[in-house]
Amino acid sequence: MDTQPDDLGANAHAAPDIHQQLGQLTRQLHNTLRELGLADKLRGTAEELPDAKSRLNYIARLTGEAAEKVLNRVDQAKGQHEQLSAETRRVKSLLVQDPVAAVAKGHVMNYLGDVEQANQAIDEHLTEIMMAQDFHDLTGQVIKRVVNLASTIEEQLIAMLIQTAPLTAHVSGAEAPAGAPAGDSASHPVLQGPVVDANAAGADVVTDQSQVDDLLASLGF
Amino acid sequence: MANELRFLVVDDFSTMRRIVRNLLKESGFSEADEAEDGVVALQKLRSSTFHFVVTDINMPNMNGFQLLEEIKKDEKLKHLPVLMVTAEARKEDIVLAAQQGAAGYIVKPFTKATLEEKLLNILKKTGLR
Numbered sequence: 605m606d607t608q609p610d611d612l613g614a615n616a617h618a619a620p621d622i623h624q625q626l627g628q629l630t631r632q633l634h635n636t637l638r639e640l641g642l643a644d645k646l647r648g649t650a651e652e653l654p655d656a657k658s659r660l661n662y663i664a665r666l667t668g669e670a671a672e673k674v675l676n677r678v679d680q681a682k683g684q685h686e687q688l689s690a691e692t693r694r695v696k697s698l699l700v701q702d703p704v705a706a707v708a709k710g711h712v713m714n715y716l717g718d719v720e721q722a723n724q725a726i727d728e729h730l731t732e733i734m735m736a737q738d739f740h741d742l743t744g745q746v747i748k749r750v751v752n753l754a755s756t757i758e759e760q761l762i763a764m765l766i767q768t769a770p771l772t773a774h775v776s777g778a779e780a781p782a783g784a785p786a787g788d789s790a791s792h793p794v795l796q797g798p799v800v801d802a803n804a805a806g807a808d809v810v811t812d813q814s815q816v817d818d819l820l821a822s823l824g825f
Numbered sequence: 826m827a828n829e830l831r832f833l834v835v836d837d838f839s840t841m842r843r844i845v846r847n848l849l850k851e852s853g854f855s856e857a858d859e860a861e862d863g864v865v866a867l868q869k870l871r872s873s874t875f876h877f878v879v880t881d882i883n884m885p886n887m888n889g890f891q892l893l894e895e896i897k898k899d900e901k902l903k904h905l906p907v908l909m910v911t912a913e914a915r916k917e918d919i920v921l922a923a924q925q926g927a928a929g930y931i932v933k934p935f936t937k938a939t940l941e942e943k944l945l946n947i948l949k950k951t952g953l954r
Binding site: 731734735737738739740741742744745795796797798799805808809810811812813816819820823825 | 836838840841844847848851881882883888912913914915916917918919920923930931932933934935936937939
């Protein structure tokens with residue numbers, strides 16, 4: 605819809621009122637949250653948001669690294685495969701021309717050696733491609749935590765909505781979310797999942813297998 | 826390598842179970858079964874014969890620590906070596922696992938060489954190889 609100059613003038617006059625109303629609403633919301641005891645809960649959840657951001661960055665990094673690793677290995681394997689195919693064509697041609705000479709001059713034996721080497725290399729590539737899929741487990745654990753945080757925020761917002769809605773709205777009633785965050789089971793201690801930021805984690809965590817081995821060795825294991 | 830040994834691989838992520846099983850196979854251990862949590866693992870351990878357990882820690886229903894505790898409490902199972910393969914990297918978790926009787930601890934992500942080295946060490950220590 606077009607806005608006429610006259611309307612703009614009217615809006616400019618109304619602006620102080622709107623600001624005043626917004627200010628009142630903000631104060632009212634703040635007081636309501638405090639009275640309902642939701643302010644602290646929301647603050648706690650808000651404090652977890654940077655952690656969730658760091659976890660999402662971790663997922664992006666891990667999936668990126670895994671994709672890179674797989675593509676590099678595929679490139680290498682394809683290169684070796686191509687080389688082997690070319691060599692196969694060459695030896696085949698030599699065998700067709702003069703089978704005795706091809707064997708006597710060692711072309712066939714050399715070729716078999718190349719095949720063996722290529723097989724070993726391709727097997728290594730396949731193992732590394734398989735290992736690269738471990739990101740699914742690690743990122744899956746982190747995603748679960750972020751989803752739990754999102755569920756908590758949703759739950760708190762719905763609770764706030766229910767408690768602050770006008771009485772008539774309670775009849776149609778927003779219900780609490782069915783899938784409340786599962787949280788940690790009866791585990792002891794509370795498990796943390798993958799270390800998403802080794803620098804922030806401090807000295808209480810290990811960052812590689814050698815540190816695990818050193819710690820266990822220091823305990824006599 | 827002694828390939829008649831039977832392994833139980835416990836992890837809630839099927840991808841990781843497949844990776845560990847494939848690595849075991851590459852190391853010469855093709856006899857393996859899987860469980861998605863400690864509860865299923867315990868049922869399988871009590872109803873069938875296994876020689877080695879490779880388990881994650883952070884799992885639903887019954888986590889790896891609880892599974893380890895149950896195994897060590899059970900007269901028929903307590904001799905089983907349990908290798909923890911987990912993303913839990915806190916020192917207190919590693920110490921707790923050792924105190925509860927874990928035979929080894931590997932942090933994810935890990936390499937094929939690490940798994941093979943720990944397996945061989947444990948098999949040698951426990952006389953399974």
